[in-house]
Amino acid sequence: xxxxxxxxxxxxxxxxxxxxxxxxxxxxxxxxxxxxxxxxxxxxxxxxxxxxxxxxxxxxxxxxxxxxxxxxxxxxxxxxxxxxxxxxxxxxxxxxxxxxxxxxxxxxxxxxxxxxxxxxxxxxxxxxxxxxxxxxxxxxxxxxxxxxxxxxxxxxxxxxxxxxxxxxxxxxxxxxxxxxxxxxxxxxxxxxxxxxxxxxxxxxxxxxxxxxxxxxxxxxxxxxxxxxxxxxxxxxxxxxxxxxxxxxxxxxxxxxxxxxxxxxxxxxxxxxxxxxxxxxxxxxxxxxxxxxxxxxxxxxxxxxxxxxxxxxxxxxxxxxxxxxxxxxxxxxxxxxxxxxxxxxxxxxxxxxxxxxxxxxxxxxxxxxxxxxxxxxxxxxxxxxxxx
Amino acid sequence: xxxxxxxxxxxxxxxxxxxxxxxxxxxxxxxxxxxxxxxxxxxxxxxxxxxxxxxxxxxxxxxxxxxxxxxxxxxxxxxxxxxxxxxxxxxxxxxxxxxxxxxxxxxxxxxxxxxxxxxxxxxxxxxxxxxxxxxxxxxxxxxxxxxxxxxxxxxxxxxxxxxxxxxxxxxxxxxxxxxxxxxxxxxxxxxxxxxxxxxxxxxxxxxxxxxxxxxxxxxxxxxxxxxxxxxxxxxxxxxxxxxxxxxxxxxxxxxxxxxxxxxxxxxxxxxxxxxxxxxxxxxxxxxxxxxxxxxxxxxxxxxxxxxxxxxxxxxxxxxxxxxxxxxxxxxxxxxxxxxxxxxxxxxxxxxxxxxxxxxxxxxxxxxxxxxxxxxxxxxxxxxxxxxxxxxxxxxxxxxxxxxxxxxxxxxx
Numbered sequence: 001x002x003x004x005x006x007x008x009x010x011x012x013x014x015x016x017x018x019x020x021x022x023x024x025x026x027x028x029x030x031x032x033x034x035x036x037x038x039x040x041x042x043x044x045x046x047x048x049x050x051x052x053x054x055x056x057x058x059x060x061x062x063x064x065x066x067x068x069x070x071x072x073x074x075x076x077x078x079x080x081x082x083x084x085x086x087x088x089x090x091x092x093x094x095x096x097x098x099x100x101x102x103x104x105x106x107x108x109x110x111x112x113x114x115x116x117x118x119x120x121x122x123x124x125x126x127x128x129x130x131x132x133x134x135x136x137x138x139x140x141x142x143x144x145x146x147x148x149x150x151x152x153x154x155x156x157x158x159x160x161x162x163x164x165x166x167x168x169x170x171x172x173x174x175x176x177x178x179x180x181x182x183x184x185x186x187x188x189x190x191x192x193x194x195x196x197x198x199x200x201x202x203x204x205x206x207x208x209x210x211x212x213x214x215x216x217x218x219x220x221x222x223x224x225x226x227x228x229x230x231x232x233x234x235x236x237x238x239x240x241x242x243x244x245x246x247x248x249x250x251x252x253x254x255x256x257x258x259x260x261x262x263x264x265x266x267x268x269x270x271x272x273x274x275x276x277x278x279x280x281x282x283x284x285x286x287x288x289x290x291x292x293x294x295x296x297x298x299x300x301x302x303x304x305x306x307x308x309x310x311x312x313x314x315x316x317x318x319x320x321x322x323x324x325x326x327x328x329x330x331x332x333x334x335x336x337x338x339x340x341x342x343x344x345x346x347x348x349x350x351x352x353x354x355x356x357x358x359x360x361x362x363x364x365x366x367x368x369x370x371x372x373x374x375x376x377x378x379x380x381x382x383x384x385x386x387x
Numbered sequence: 388x389x390x391x392x393x394x395x396x397x398x399x400x401x402x403x404x405x406x407x408x409x410x411x412x413x414x415x416x417x418x419x420x421x422x423x424x425x426x427x428x429x430x431x432x433x434x435x436x437x438x439x440x441x442x443x444x445x446x447x448x449x450x451x452x453x454x455x456x457x458x459x460x461x462x463x464x465x466x467x468x469x470x471x472x473x474x475x476x477x478x479x480x481x482x483x484x485x486x487x488x489x490x491x492x493x494x495x496x497x498x499x500x501x502x503x504x505x506x507x508x509x510x511x512x513x514x515x516x517x518x519x520x521x522x523x524x525x526x527x528x529x530x531x532x533x534x535x536x537x538x539x540x541x542x543x544x545x546x547x548x549x550x551x552x553x554x555x556x557x558x559x560x561x562x563x564x565x566x567x568x569x570x571x572x573x574x575x576x577x578x579x580x581x582x583x584x585x586x587x588x589x590x591x592x593x594x595x596x597x598x599x600x601x602x603x604x605x606x607x608x609x610x611x612x613x614x615x616x617x618x619x620x621x622x623x624x625x626x627x628x629x630x631x632x633x634x635x636x637x638x639x640x641x642x643x644x645x646x647x648x649x650x651x652x653x654x655x656x657x658x659x660x661x662x663x664x665x666x667x668x669x670x671x672x673x674x675x676x677x678x679x680x681x682x683x684x685x686x687x688x689x690x691x692x693x694x695x696x697x698x699x700x701x702x703x704x705x706x707x708x709x710x711x712x713x714x715x716x717x718x719x720x721x722x723x724x725x726x727x728x729x730x731x732x733x734x735x736x737x738x739x740x741x742x743x744x745x746x747x748x749x750x751x752x753x754x755x756x757x758x759x760x761x762x763x764x765x766x767x768x769x770x771x772x773x774x775x776x777x778x779x780x781x782x783x784x785x786x787x788x789x790x791x792x793x794x795x796x797x798x799x
């Protein structure tokens with residue numbers, strides 16, 4: 001008697017292949033689901049592997065376009081960055097992946113979903129909060145939090161043995177002495193001359209990218225983002241080595257390479273400050289930090305994140321224009337920008353013409369700002385004597 | 388009859404030389420004050436020039452060490468950055484300069500201070516708010532806001548004519564088609580051809596950093612030691628050179644950063660005065676420290692303290708940018724930030740190469756990092772089942788929301 005149907009987020013790797021077989025052992029009917037979100041993967045081989053291991057159904061879903069448009073683009077609008085360094089590449093992918101997993105589970109009448117995320121990480125939280133937000137009755141099987149499972153499979157060796165015993169093809173190449181997630185981008189620093197390009201932005205998202213030298217251009221979200229990855233990768237852009245604070249509570253060390261995302265981060269910051277009111281920007285900056293924490297912690301699908309995304313989207317109404325930048329040896333350089341919606345007034349700021357500006361007004365502005373400071377000095381002494 | 392004594396912030400340049408003479412014309416006794424905050428300047432020549440132009444007294448003050456220790460170091464602790472890009476090189480210098488100007492004014496019994504900052508900029512605000520905060524009775528003469536002055540001197544040509552008429556030595560080399568402000572922390576470039584935000588900066592603009600195309604093909608690897616959030620030592624891992632004084636450390640980081648083209652930005656920013664302006668900045672040493680400090684701080688600081696402190700750092704940056712270094716609120720925030728840095732201690736190794744800073748690793752006796760706890764290879768003092776409860780409790784609110792109001796967002 002089947003215990004029910006479970007939709008397993010299946011990567012094709014050793015862990016989730018063992019989990020597939022183990023779930024069947026435990027009496028479940030297993031549907032595997034593999035999302036293509038841009039990782040380098042032989043999807044056909046993974047499909048065949050899942051079928052050979054006894055999956056009742058196999059879903060391979062190409063989510064790349066929606067990943068860019070519905071998850072990466074809002075993050076660009078938000079200037080999303082966690083703890084001042086991490087551009088959230090894994091964090092924004094999880095709700096995208098889990099959303100489709102839940103849709104499949106509902107369509108297939110599955111009461112269970114399962115994943116291979118570890119018990120110490122952020123990803124388990126990100127997957128599961130998305131599932132509960134969208135399918136509140138779902139039951140989640142997280143093998144790496146089940147003592148019977150994690151005590152049985154204490155390390156890679158145990159998984160390999162289990163795999164051999166159950167006819168799961170094992171990888172022949174030795175595993176790297178670290179774990180990796182998502183797209184792998186080859187980076188080399190030699191030989192490439194500085195590259196200059198333009199990015200056209202509308203309502204805060206890129207709509208076109210042009211290579212100024214060879215004239216190549218892209219104008220679909222996936223096309224733009226992939227091209228920026230290619231350029232960024234070629235020039236070694238977007239590498240960080242950090243220690244971060246996990247939502248689970250401990251610190252962890254991670255190294256990330258986010259080539260296209262890094263280029264967009266700089267380009268968007270530039271066009272945004274060019275076109276946005278100063279005080280709107282201040283408020284929006286605070287919202288962007290909150291947004292980043294919510295996304296990092298797994299709350300993409302939550303009322304508060306929905307609210308903040310709405311506010312951020314509103315702020316982007318006039319974030320439109322063209323940014324010229326160059327990419328060279330690991331760095332992004334903004335060269336210039338133009339916009340039909342900019343709030344920049346060359347005459348007003350110019351040192352060569354007065355423009356619509358009376359310098360005497362600045363005297364009053366300064367005196368009024370000084371009222372409080374002068375009173376403080378008079379009544380309580382200097383704000384700080386030695387510092 | 389003298390109208391009184393004025394202490395003029397004197398740069399040795401055309402503007403403030405004309406202002407010096409004009410102030411005398413207006414009937415003031417002028418004391419000139421030139422702060423050495425790390426800009427390249429012939430201070431002796433400037434002294435002689437001021438004297439030859441009739442300054443009653445000339446003060447040349449070397450403020451470099453206090454600039455680093457009392458202004459740059461607190462900014463490092465704060466991760467100070469304005470609008471996500473600008474490391475505040477000019478902003479942090481103004482209170483340092485103005486503080487000494489006010490001290491001199493008080494000592495010399497001067498009722499007036501004067502400066503050459505323009506009427507459209509942030510610097511006039513930064514100088515004057517510092518002056519009023521420290522010397523509330525002071526009277527400030529800002530020629531570029533006085534119609535009789537700015538209508539008389541409408542451009543460089545008018546200043547040059549006045550200079551020639553009054554025996555002020557004029558510069559022989561033509562002025563660059565932009566303005567610069569330089570100090571130990573950065574050089575800023577604005578105005579002139581840079582006023583069109585679409586224009587690219589000329590390749591030969593930069594003076595403090597080399598073009599990345601021309602920098603050497605091998606990185607410099609540095610180890611920076613921090614105590615209470617400020618650098619106390621820097622070691623060049625390859626050649627063993629080390630520095631352990633604030634000024635020595637900062638100057639060395641400028642040298643390394645400059646050598647590798649680090650710290651260049653081209654931005655449009657929001658001035659306190661209300662308009663947007665385009666500026667280019669090169670902040671080599673400050674950029675290296677920004678990255679190194681961020682790293683050791685997150686390694687040693689509690690997550691929630693960091694969140695609060697991050698918000699304070701943004702406020703601090705805005706206050707400093709706007710000219711409120713000497714204010715009760717900035718004093719308060721600096722105190723809080725300083726408190727947060729108690730355990731920000733350790734060593735960061737990094738490499739500097741072709742315009743970029745790369746963190747390589749870090750260690751600290753005060754770190755909150757627990758290798759066993761986070762490890763994928765040992766369980767450590769952690770029960771994975773706890774995570775199930777944690778997730779379920781976090782999900783209560785989301786599941787209730789779905790039940791009562793539907794999915795938070797259907798299409799997005």
